[in-house]
Amino acid sequence: MLVRTRRGSGHDHRDGSWQQHRLWRVILCLRQLQMHKSFWEPTPKRCMMKIAKDFHWEMGHRLPEHFGKCKNIHGHSYKMIVEIEGDVQQSGMIMDYYDLKKIVNPVVDELDHAFMVFDGDTEIIEFLKKAGSKKVIVDFQSTVENICRYFLNKLKSVEFPSNVHKLKVKIYETHDDYAEEEIEF
Numbered sequence: 001m002l003v004r005t006r007r008g009s010g011h012d013h014r015d016g017s018w019q020q021h022r023l024w025r026v027i028l029c030l031r032q033l034q035m036h037k038s039f040w041e042p043t044p045k046r047c048m049m050k051i052a053k054d055f056h057w058e059m060g061h062r063l064p065e066h067f068g069k070c071k072n073i074h075g076h077s078y079k080m081i082v083e084i085e086g087d088v089q090q091s092g093m094i095m096d097y098y099d100l101k102k103i104v105n106p107v108v109d110e111l112d113h114a115f116m117v118f119d120g121d122t123e124i125i126e127f128l129k130k131a132g133s134k135k136v137i138v139d140f141q142s143t144v145e146n147i148c149r150y151f152l153n154k155l156k157s158v159e160f161p162s163n164v165h166k167l168k169v170k171i172y173e174t175h176d177d178y179a180e181e182e183i184e185f
């Protein structure tokens with residue numbers, strides 16, 4: 001009987017060269033699998049858990065060099081999600097939400113009802129000084145990406161428990177615009 005492979009080439013089933021051909025194909029497949037090392041490695045037993053908490057603040061700003069509306073003095077209701085990834089401890093928690101609030105709230109309080117102003121925007125700085133208004137002077141344009149990095153830099157200097165492996169900050173400037181960044185410890 002003639003058996004055809006899927007490729008359509010014909011070999012006699014009883015033919016020794018056909019069996020040798022199959023053997024070589026099996027060897028080739030095994031060698032290819034060996035190249036993918038992860039195939040042979042057992043699945044890691046470590047499972048990561050995540051927790052997250054929302055924070056909110058109101059803040060004024062402007063982008064003085066922006067071509068459009070963003071160069072005007074205006075403000076946003078910011079929403080930030082701080083996400084922590086790590087091992088669950090004996091307490092059943094990665095980290096107590098209470099402790100997370102203690103770390104994040106002081107940074108949020110600095111910004112709440114303040115005006116974030118670029119240190120090169122001298123006219124606005126003078127105005128805020130004269131008005132005695134709350135301000136946060138920064139060395140960057142107050143885009144949502146930069147504010148996200150600002151938070152992450154503040155938070156990464158904090159001593160998190162050793163079971164925490166990753167920290168992610170996601171900030172919504174409006175309900176449909178956000179930036180996010182994460183660091184691994």
Ligand SMILES: [Zn+2]
Pocket residue numbers: 061070074075076
């Ligand atoms: Zn804005």
